[in-house]
Amino acid sequence: MDFSLNEEQQLIVDTTRRFVQSEIIPLEDHLDPDAGSLEPADQDRLVTTTKSMGFYGLDIPEEYGGPGLDTTTRALMAIEMSQHRAGLYNPCYGVFGGAGLAQLYEATDVQKERWLYPTLRGEKKGCFALTEPSGGSDPARAIQTRGIKDGGEWILSGSKLYISGADKADYALIFARTSDDPGRNGVTAFIVDTDTPGFHVRRVVHTLRATHYATELQFDEMRVPEENILGEVNGGFAIANDRLSRQRIPYAAGCIGPAIRAQEMSIEWAKSRETFGSPLAEKQAIQWMVVDNEIDIRHARYCVLEAAQKADSGERFRTEAAMAKLVATEASSRVIDRCIQIHGGVGVTKDLPLERWYRELRIRRVGEGPSEVQRLIMARDILGGSFK
Amino acid sequence: MGIRLEKTWMDLDGETIASLPAQLGVYHVADADGTVLSVGYAGATHLFGIRSALEEELAFHGSRATKFRFEFTSNYRSRWDELLMLHLHDFGQLPSHQQAEQSRVGRLSPD
Numbered sequence: 001m002d003f004s005l006n007e008e009q010q011l012i013v014d015t016t017r018r019f020v021q022s023e024i025i026p027l028e029d030h031l032d033p034d035a036g037s038l039e040p041a042d043q044d045r046l047v048t049t050t051k052s053m054g055f056y057g058l059d060i061p062e063e064y065g066g067p068g069l070d071t072t073t074r075a076l077m078a079i080e081m082s083q084h085r086a087g088l089y090n091p092c093y094g095v096f097g098g099a100g101l102a103q104l105y106e107a108t109d110v111q112k113e114r115w116l117y118p119t120l121r122g123e124k125k126g127c128f129a130l131t132e133p134s135g136g137s138d139p140a141r142a143i144q145t146r147g148i149k150d151g152g153e154w155i156l157s158g159s160k161l162y163i164s165g166a167d168k169a170d171y172a173l174i175f176a177r178t179s180d181d182p183g184r185n186g187v188t189a190f191i192v193d194t195d196t197p198g199f200h201v202r203r204v205v206h207t208l209r210a211t212h213y214a215t216e217l218q219f220d221e222m223r224v225p226e227e228n229i230l231g232e233v234n235g236g237f238a239i240a241n242d243r244l245s246r247q248r249i250p251y252a253a254g255c256i257g258p259a260i261r262a263q264e265m266s267i268e269w270a271k272s273r274e275t276f277g278s279p280l281a282e283k284q285a286i287q288w289m290v291v292d293n294e295i296d297i298r299h300a301r302y303c304v305l306e307a308a309q310k311a312d313s314g315e316r317f318r319t320e321a322a323m324a325k326l327v328a329t330e331a332s333s334r335v336i337d338r339c340i341q342i343h344g345g346v347g348v349t350k351d352l353p354l355e356r357w358y359r360e361l362r363i364r365r366v367g368e369g370p371s372e373v374q375r376l377i378m379a380r381d382i383l384g385g386s387f388k
Numbered sequence: 389m390g391i392r393l394e395k396t397w398m399d400l401d402g403e404t405i406a407s408l409p410a411q412l413g414v415y416h417v418a419d420a421d422g423t424v425l426s427v428g429y430a431g432a433t434h435l436f437g438i439r440s441a442l443e444e445e446l447a448f449h450g451s452r453a454t455k456f457r458f459e460f461t462s463n464y465r466s467r468w469d470e471l472l473m474l475h476l477h478d479f480g481q482l483p484s485h486q487q488a489e490q491s492r493v494g495r496l497s498p499d
Contacts, residue, residue, distance in 0.1 A: 032431040034465045037492075167473065167494025200497040203391060204470040206463045213466040215494075350432035 003305045009073050015053070016080040023049070024084045024092055033350040036086060036211035038093045046095040057097040059250075060120060061105060072308040075253040079301070082257025085353035088360045089209060091254060101126045101173055103189065103239050107230055115171055115191055127169040129160040129217060130240050136162065137373050139175070140184035140237050145219060147176035147188055153223045154178070156190065156198075160217040167201045167215055169194050174219070175236050189236035191228045198222030208359040248321040249311060251368050252328035253304045256297060258357040259335035263293045265352070266339040280342065289338040296331035303327045319381040326374040329364040336361055391498060393471055395457040397422075400446060408458075410436040414467045415458035417445045425449050425483055427475050429468040448485075469493065 005013060027042055028035075037043070050056045058074060060066030069077070081091035100119035104126070107116060118124040135142035145158025156176050166172060171193050179186035192199065198220040205214040231239050267290060270281040280286045307320035336357045340347035347354050365371055393416055398404055400417060415438065417426040426449070430441035438458055445453060461467050472489060473496040475482055482490050 032433050032465065034431065036465065167496060168492075201495060203498060204466065204473070204496065206466050206470075209466075210463040211465045213469065 001306055001309055009076055012073060013076050013080055016077050020080060020083055020092065028085045033085065033356060034211040036090055043093065043095060050096050055096055064120060071249055071311040072305060075249055075304050075308040078250045078253035079256045082254045083261040085356055088254060088258050088357060089212065101128055103173060103230060111191060124170040125165065125168055127163055127165040127172045129163045129166065129172045129174045131160060131162050133159060133161045137370060139240060140187060141182060143175055143177050143187055145176040147178040152226050154190065154226065156219045156222045156224055158219050162205060162214040163217055164214055166217055173230065175240055179234050184237035186234055187237040188233050189230040189239045190224050191230055192222065192224050196222050208363055247368055248325040249304060249307050252324040255328040255332040255361065255364055256300050256304065259297050259332040262336050262339035262354055262357060263297060266290060266342045269343055286342055289342055293335045293338055296335050300328040300331040319378050322374040322377040325368065326371050330371060333361045333365060391470065392474055393457060393459055395459060397455040397457050400442065400453050400456045405439050405442045408439050410439050411460045412437050412462055412464050413458055413460040414464055414471055415456050417449065417453045417456045419452050420454045424475065425453055427471045427483065427486065429464040431464055474498065
């Protein structure tokens with residue numbers, strides 16, 4: 001495959017890199033090392049900038065006013081946008097805008113008016129509530145939240161775990177079991193306003209990602225109108241699964257940025273730091289770590305771009321996306337670990353971003369399907385369906 | 389672990405502050421009646437962690453602030469947000485000088 005960038009892609013990559021280096025990194029010098037947001041005035045100023053660049057709302061489809069980037073260009077941007085301290089989970093602090101919940105693009109016109117368009121205008125926020133205390137890797141079988149039809153309404157009862165943004169969301173996309181089928185054919189997706197009686201954010205769940213928390217939700221006989229069903233009754237798992245597959249490519253790409261930045265920092269450090277009378281860069285142990293980093297970074301980049309190109313050309317990309325997610329998360333974790341080792345004591349301090357990337361990358365090997373599930377997906381494709 | 393910060397109140401004075409380790413964490417500062425004046429955190433930009441943060445609180449509130457309670461945690465950002473949410477749930481609004489945070493703080497129904 002040819003991974004060389006065309007003229008437009010190179011321009012976008014260069015522009016994004018300059019934006020991160022000149023607009024984002026200098027602001028981080030004045031923020032708490034675990035900060036998750038910019039000062040409001042800086043946020044507003046940079047949103048104005050990205051809008052003037054034509055890059056606001058990167059993931060919004062072109063027909064809804066987005067810039068219409070292909071997956072490859074979007075992945076290249078994700079690699080650049082994540083090359084700063086908060087970049088792994090909060091690339092450029094969101095100043096390039098969000099797209100809302102991708103599933104809502106499949107909603108009815110009435111549902112779009114009520115939830116999608118206000119989200120795109122920045123007036124409403126949504127959250128995605130799939131995982132439950134009973135498990136997240138096999139959601140089709142783990143979902144125990146029940147939906148029982150009662151006239152023109154459904155009554156939802158149950159709980160969800162590790163849900164991001166639910167405490168600030170105006171609505172939630174909730175997946176509930178609505179038939180006796182114990183698998184994927186018994187799950188329905190509901191759009192639920194979070195002020196619905198019975199919707200509770202019960203607690204904050206603290207994680208390695210110290211700047212941000214997840215939440216645990218509880219639904220006590222929450223009454224939801226029939227018209228709030230997204231898609232078909234008992235067809236919700238396909239909606240959830242579609243997101244899980246499509247998300248893997250940008251999710252993987254975003255892991256590469258911190259690895260690239262950490263490698264650059266380590267090279268600079270190795271050339272300037274002297275031990276036993278010579279720079280670290282002259283020590284074979286350091287040289288090999290730098291080389292292993294480069295191999296990991298290039299391998300991850302190759303896998304991400306291969307998956308993105310297949311997606312862009314309309315080919316099947318499920319195996320490639322799973323491989324990209326697995327390789328990028330694991331390779332970048334190894335890179336950060338080596339970079340901390342190269343830096344020594346300062347590498348584990350909050351003076352540098354390495355410790356934050358180290359903590360947050362560990363989550364990436366679990367989130368959006370752990371490495372083992374990615375291997376399972378690839379094994380099914382390689383060995384064939386009979387080995388499910 | 390309870391989600392509320394229910395540690396023992398300590399006197400907010402220079403001597404007590406100086407006796408604390410320079411760790412990162414979260415805290416409440418209150419007046420003599422126990423009214424919480426600040427829900428705060430000591431982050432990595434505080435030179436001596438909670439000592440520096442409490443010295444700033446003392447300088448800000450003056451003699452009105454008489455006591456504090458704290459909890460050490462490296463997750464000071466998410467724990468701070470949690471404490472703000474709990475305060476909002478329990479009292480309906482944040483301490484007066486922190487009301488700018490109110491628009492970004494989420495809602496919690498812990499009971």
